[in-house]
Amino acid sequence: MRSRPLCNPVLFPTHRSQHCETCFKTRIPASAAAATTTSKSARELERCSVCKKRYYCDRTCFTVAWKGWHRWICADKDMEDLDYEMLKMIVMSIERLRNGSFRDTISSAAPDASTTATTAGMPLQEPLELTAYVFSTLMGHSTVSDPGTLAKYEEIATRVREQLIQIKFPFKSSVSQGEPPSVQELIQYLCRFHCNNFSIHDAQLFTMAEGTFPVGALFNHSCRPNAIVMYEGQIQIVRALEDIEVGQEVCSSYVDNGVQRQERRLLLKEKYYFDCHCPRCEEEEEGEGDEKEESKDMVESESKKTADQRKTGFRILDDLIEGDQDGPNGDGKVDGEWLTKQFEAIILPGAKSLQMVGPPLKAPKIFTRASFTSYILHSLVPLIQSGATEAEYRARLFDVYGKLQSTEHCQPKPFTTTVMTHATSFFNTCLEHQSWRLASKIGCFILAQYLMIYPRHHPLVGLHGFTLAKSLWNDVEAGMTSVRLSYEILGLTRRILKVSHGIQRGDENGDLVREVEAFMKTVETELGSSPLPSPSA
Numbered sequence: 396m397r398s399r400p401l402c403n404p405v406l407f408p409t410h411r412s413q414h415c416e417t418c419f420k421t422r423i424p425a426s427a428a429a430a431t432t433t434s435k436s437a438r439e440l441e442r443c444s445v446c447k448k449r450y451y452c453d454r455t456c457f458t459v460a461w462k463g464w465h466r467w468i469c470a471d472k473d474m475e476d477l478d479y480e481m482l483k484m485i486v487m488s489i490e491r492l493r494n495g496s497f498r499d500t501i502s503s504a505a506p507d508a509s510t511t512a513t514t515a516g517m518p519l520q521e522p523l524e525l526t527a528y529v530f531s532t533l534m535g536h537s538t539v540s541d542p543g544t545l546a547k548y549e550e551i552a553t554r555v556r557e558q559l560i561q562i563k564f565p566f567k568s569s570v571s572q573g574e575p576p577s578v579q580e581l582i583q584y585l586c587r588f589h590c591n592n593f594s595i596h597d598a599q600l601f602t603m604a605e606g607t608f609p610v611g612a613l614f615n616h617s618c619r620p621n622a623i624v625m626y627e628g629q630i631q632i633v634r635a636l637e638d639i640e641v642g643q644e645v646c647s648s649y650v651d652n653g654v655q656r657q658e659r660r661l662l663l664k665e666k667y668y669f670d671c672h673c674p675r676c677e678e679e680e681e682g683e684g685d686e687k688e689e690s691k692d693m694v695e696s697e698s699k700k701t702a703d704q705r706k707t708g709f710r711i712l713d714d715l716i717e718g719d720q721d722g723p724n725g726d727g728k729v730d731g732e733w734l735t736k737q738f739e740a741i742i743l744p745g746a747k748s749l750q751m752v753g754p755p756l757k758a759p760k761i762f763t764r765a766s767f768t769s770y771i772l773h774s775l776v777p778l779i780q781s782g783a784t785e786a787e788y789r790a791r792l793f794d795v796y797g798k799l800q801s802t803e804h805c806q807p808k809p810f811t812t813t814v815m816t817h818a819t820s821f822f823n824t825c826l827e828h829q830s831w832r833l834a835s836k837i838g839c840f841i842l843a844q845y846l847m848i849y850p851r852h853h854p855l856v857g858l859h860g861f862t863l864a865k866s867l868w869n870d871v872e873a874g875m876t877s878v879r880l881s882y883e884i885l886g887l888t889r890r891i892l893k894v895s896h897g898i899q900r901g902d903e904n905g906d907l908v909r910e911v912e913a914f915m916k917t918v919e920t921e922l923g924s925s926p927l928p929s930p931s932a
């Protein structure tokens with residue numbers, strides 16, 4: 396589903412010089428631009444000569460912005476505050492819509508209107524009137540907001556109101572009757588932003604701006620989401636991560652699914668004011684309740700054992716990712732040497748068996764980081780490659796969780812969030828130092844961990860797969876084994892990114908899929924006359 400922002404999204408000040416404020420296209424650095432034959436205006440952004448703060452592709456994008464909003468913000472020094480900027484922009488958008496002077500910048504900012512997917516006769520995204528209407532219906536939770544936040548909002552609302560009067564913004568509609576909204580009304584807007592605004596990210600999931608997308612904000616949260624929110628310029632795309640039945644609720648996730656349960660609950664309560672009862676949390680709660688009941692009658696350890704054995708599915712997941720600190724003393728203090736030892740033992744899974752479809756690998760007696768990596772990848776990757784249904788995939792995933800739960804595992808656990816944090820930063824360090832072998836091993840471990848935690852088509856899984864495949868390919872000393880595995884992981888990555896990022900041409904999300912395919916061709920050439928059977932598309 397495509398939907399639009401209610402006003403021009405607000406770029407983070409740190410990102411202004413990298414994106415056009417009108418179409419959000421990313422700037423090509425001058426060094427790279429010098430090598431291209433495109434005209435200067437297509438390569439480098441131009442800065443507004445008055446405020447010297449906002450950047451645009453060219454005169455066309457600047458004119459759209461100037462007529463639409465820039466002239467009203469150009470001299471405003473308070474525009475460095477995100478809430479202030481968003482509030483001022485929304486008020487101006489709503490008023491221009493009411494008085495009929497709104498100029499639609501979205502269609503001109505779409506990457507390539509001619510190739511943009513449309514459903515027979517349907518508009519690319521909803522009309523702005525609908526966006527504005529939905530905004531007026533969103534929950535703001537102002538009655539439960541804490542007094543400190545409300546006081547801050549009042550101060551911002553007062554400043555914005557005074558500023559709009561000072562610049563003589565024309566409130567011409569019959570609703571406004573020449574007056575900007577009251578401070579109380581503006582506070583309500585700010586409360587709505589708090590629990591409905593989105594951080595806009597690029598194809599690599601790096602956040603760069605904040606936006607109000609009322610239609611996208613209608614989706615509720617689940618800690619095991621079946622949809623994901625992506626962006627194409629200023630347009631928000633909600634994509635299904637799996638087949639969704641008619642009548643089944645479409646949910647995205649407001650928090651990182653890798654975060655432990657208690658932390659997720661806290662984040663959701665603080666920012667969105669609700670207790671999560673999604674299937675993942677619900678299953679876990681049931682587990683807790685059962686445990687409490689039983690502990691009345693039984694010896695504590697016996698009770699725990701029984702409850703653990705009875706846990707199924709997502710109930711097990713949070714037990715697995717919670718807990719132990721990493722490090723030789725379990726205190727979270729680690730050094731490079733210790734980490735290197737931890738990950739060196741990982742054997743890169745053989746490419747051939749990653750293609751295998753069939754019964755899952757036999758679970759090892761003891762889980763170390765090495766056996767964990769191998770077991771998870773061999774159990775789950777073939778199912779993704781073969782395009783198994785969500786039900787089939789979930790059955791295998793729950794089977795894996797069950798095995799991890801019932802098998803003795805090494806200390807510290809290979810799958811906690813603490814371990815994950817160390818692994819990710821160590822992976823990045825290895826990439827920086829071009830230590831491809833170690834990076835590939837840690838990368839495989841992280842992939843296994845991601846598959847345990849995130850829905851299989853989550854963009855994070857695909858993006859990590861691509862980095863891992865490049866690392867494997869760079870590991871020339873490992874020879875063809877590493878090249879083959881790189882090819883396998885690329886096939887997996889392509890499958891995932893097609894779902895998470897889409898395949899639309901002329902858009903940086905779709906371009907990523909083509910980048911993966913181009914890389915696959917390079918690797919195929921290297922594999923020469925004996926390539927692997929092509930991973931399914």
Ligand SMILES: C[S@@+](CC[C@H](N)C(=O)[O-])C[C@H]1O[C@@H](n2cnc3c(N)ncnc32)[C@H](O)[C@@H]1O
Nearest residue numbers: 533534590591612613614615616617667668669
């Ligand atoms: C982005 S809005 C979602 C749309 C909202 N349901 C509405 O109708 O305006 C976020 C708010 O929806 C509610 N919400 C979202 N997900 C929920 C969930 N899983 N359980 C309970 N309430 C939820 C909370 O009140 C939250 O502050």
